[in-house]
Amino acid sequence: MALMTAAQYEESLRKMKFNLYLLGEKVANPVDHPVIRPSLNAVKMTYSLAHDPAHAELMTATSHLTGRKINRFTHLHQSADDLMKKVKMQRLLGQKTAACFQRCVGMDAINAVESVTFEMDQALGTEYHTRFNDFIRLVQDGDLTVDGAMTDPKGDRSLPPHKQADPDLFLRVAEKRADGIVVRGAKCHQTGALNSHWILVMPTISMGEADADYAVCFAVPADAAGITYIYGRQSCDTRKLEGGDIDTGNSTFGGHESLVIFEDVFVPWKDVFMCGEYRYSGALVERFAGYHRQSYGGCKVGVGDVLIGAAALAAEYNGAAKASHVKDKLIEMVHLNETLYACGIACSAAGSRTASGTYLIDMLLANVCKQNVTRFPYEIARLAEDIAGGLFVTMPSEKDLRHPEIGPKIEKYLGGTAGVPTEHRLRVLRLVENLTLGTAAVGYRTESMHGAGSPQAQRIMIARQGNIEGKKELAKKIAGIAGADTAPQ
Numbered sequence: 001m002a003l004m005t006a007a008q009y010e011e012s013l014r015k016m017k018f019n020l021y022l023l024g025e026k027v028a029n030p031v032d033h034p035v036i037r038p039s040l041n042a043v044k045m046t047y048s049l050a051h052d053p054a055h056a057e058l059m060t061a062t063s064h065l066t067g068r069k070i071n072r073f074t075h076l077h078q079s080a081d082d083l084m085k086k087v088k089m090q091r092l093l094g095q096k097t098a099a100c101f102q103r104c105v106g107m108d109a110i111n112a113v114e115s116v117t118f119e120m121d122q123a124l125g126t127e128y129h130t131r132f133n134d135f136i137r138l139v140q141d142g143d144l145t146v147d148g149a150m151t152d153p154k155g156d157r158s159l160p161p162h163k164q165a166d167p168d169l170f171l172r173v174a175e176k177r178a179d180g181i182v183v184r185g186a187k188c189h190q191t192g193a194l195n196s197h198w199i200l201v202m203p204t205i206s207m208g209e210a211d212a213d214y215a216v217c218f219a220v221p222a223d224a225a226g227i228t229y230i231y232g233r234q235s236c237d238t239r240k241l242e243g244g245d246i247d248t249g250n251s252t253f254g255g256h257e258s259l260v261i262f263e264d265v266f267v268p269w270k271d272v273f274m275c276g277e278y279r280y281s282g283a284l285v286e287r288f289a290g291y292h293r294q295s296y297g298g299c300k301v302g303v304g305d306v307l308i309g310a311a312a313l314a315a316e317y318n319g320a321a322k323a324s325h326v327k328d329k330l331i332e333m334v335h336l337n338e339t340l341y342a343c344g345i346a347c348s349a350a351g352s353r354t355a356s357g358t359y360l361i362d363m364l365l366a367n368v369c370k371q372n373v374t375r376f377p378y379e380i381a382r383l384a385e386d387i388a389g390g391l392f393v394t395m396p397s398e399k400d401l402r403h404p405e406i407g408p409k410i411e412k413y414l415g416g417t418a419g420v421p422t423e424h425r426l427r428v429l430r431l432v433e434n435l436t437l438g439t440a441a442v443g444y445r446t447e448s449m450h451g452a453g454s455p456q457a458q459r460i461m462i463a464r465q466g467n468i469e470g471k472k473e474l475a476k477k478i479a480g481i482a483g484a485d486t487a488p489q
């Protein structure tokens with residue numbers, strides 16, 4: 001089986017035995033839990049669209065390892081065209097779900113680990129890449145969802161891992177055995193962890209020699225013994241427990257994040273892809289972050305398309321659609337959204353081949369892409385809130401709308417343009433709320449800020465790759481400045 005159906009994917013998750021806590025209670029069945037279910041539905045879309053002939057070109061690829069047709073989320077990019085198709089696929093899924101569909105972190109992680117392990121084996125004579133290819137075959141043939149786990153709790157941000165008051169604040173190798181390693185620590189903010197079959201753990205920062213125990217990369221079944229999940233709260237999440245389908249804004253799809261704790265988890269050597277080679281941790285972090293910064297030039301754009309559509313509908317439903325400032329605000333939203341897309345496509349088109357054959361995005365452009373992502377969705381959300389009017393945060397609940405006595409009063413007083421049902425107006429306003437302040441704002445706003453690294457992380461990469469010295473030489477030549485300067489650097 002190289003392509004699972006959405007139903008097979010759901011069944012495969014039912015067989016997982018997660019040790020999960022949500023709202024202070026142990027959850028035996030995450031698949032049917034009303035708080036979690038929308039996030040499963042979003043990942044399911046990555047499976048169902050792969051079977052739709054209309055989307056097969058974006059959603060599937062040919063494995064360079066087996067020659068079989070696989071889901072693009074399990075593919076190792078073999079060309080710049082593959083990189084561009086990835087971004088287009090992410091936009092499509094953002095449009096279909098208006099939420100985080102979670103499968104990108106694993107795709108970005110496998111691509112980063114593949115090229116780095118190749119380079120490690122070439123330089124060090126290790127066998128990490130051979131092992132990793134076996135893991136990739138498993139993922140591709142089984143059409144598995146992988147959680148890309150990079151972010152450690154990090155404790156005191158001014159201290160490296162080995163200087164933390166608690167040695168487990170970065171995930172580490174606690175014991176090396178003949179048959180494998182035992183790891184301890186945690187990963188925070190893990191997107192889609194409970195919708196994943198495997199976790200691919202990577203180091204979170206560039207490490208030095210004293211942190212060699214923390215320079216560890218491995219894969220582990222997501223329900224392995226010793227792993228505990230504590231489900232992350234999202235704004236307005238308990239609305240999903242109230243019944244109805246208006247107040248959630250998007251009752252079908254969502255995303256999720258989780259705190260994942262590893263307490264002496266055993267990993268056999270076959271699934272270990274870095275263990276102490278601290279010099280390679282920086283490259284792994286940079287490549288994973290680079291791919292993920294590219295990803296946002298697709299997924300956030302697709303979600304942005306839905307938000308722009310919702311704002312346009314809100315204006316139509318309250319009679320303001322023809323106002324020139326509203327039209328101009330919608331144009332500005334499109335301009336910002338397409339700028340993000342242009343960045344995602346550009347860093348893909350300018351991608352290049354790594355030593356392993358896997359294609360890597362242009363790092364400078366991917367970092368510029370993400371830097372824009374830390375800003376533009378906020379502006380798009382601001383404009384959507386402007387156009388929506390205040391009702392999207394003050395309107396009564398669905399239960400009030402359905403109430404025999406007060407429902408008709410809501411119908412009468414909260415209607416907009418004649419002929420548009422009040423319920424339609426309220427539904428679209430709840431969607432705006434969902435994307436700007438509700439559960440989906442986790443993905444659309446704060447993940448845009450911090451996901452794939454906080455803004456400063458991109459500025460460091462831009463400083464490193466921006467070639468200011470080269471630009472100075474260009475200016476000197478044009479200005480007719482010859483010879484060396486003595487000005488302090």
Ligand SMILES: Cc1cc2nc3c(=O)[nH]c(=O)nc-3n(C[C@H](O)[C@H](O)[C@H](O)COP(=O)(O)OP(=O)(O)OC[C@H]3O[C@@H](n4cnc5c(N)ncnc54)[C@H](O)[C@@H]3O)c2cc1C
Nearest residue numbers: 105148149150151157189190191447450451452453454456
């Ligand atoms: C919705 C969401 C989903 C995510 N999904 C995933 C996922 O699937 N997998 C994954 O691995 N990670 C994931 N992340 C984690 C993401 O990569 C981190 O949030 C990001 O790297 C920032 O880390 P932090 O949240 O610990 O913030 P912090 O490190 O606490 O940063 C807060 C601020 O402090 C600054 N700062 C931090 N350290 C230093 C320092 N040493 N010196 C100077 N300034 C510093 C930062 O620049 C920032 O301004 C997700 C995050 C979010 C919000």
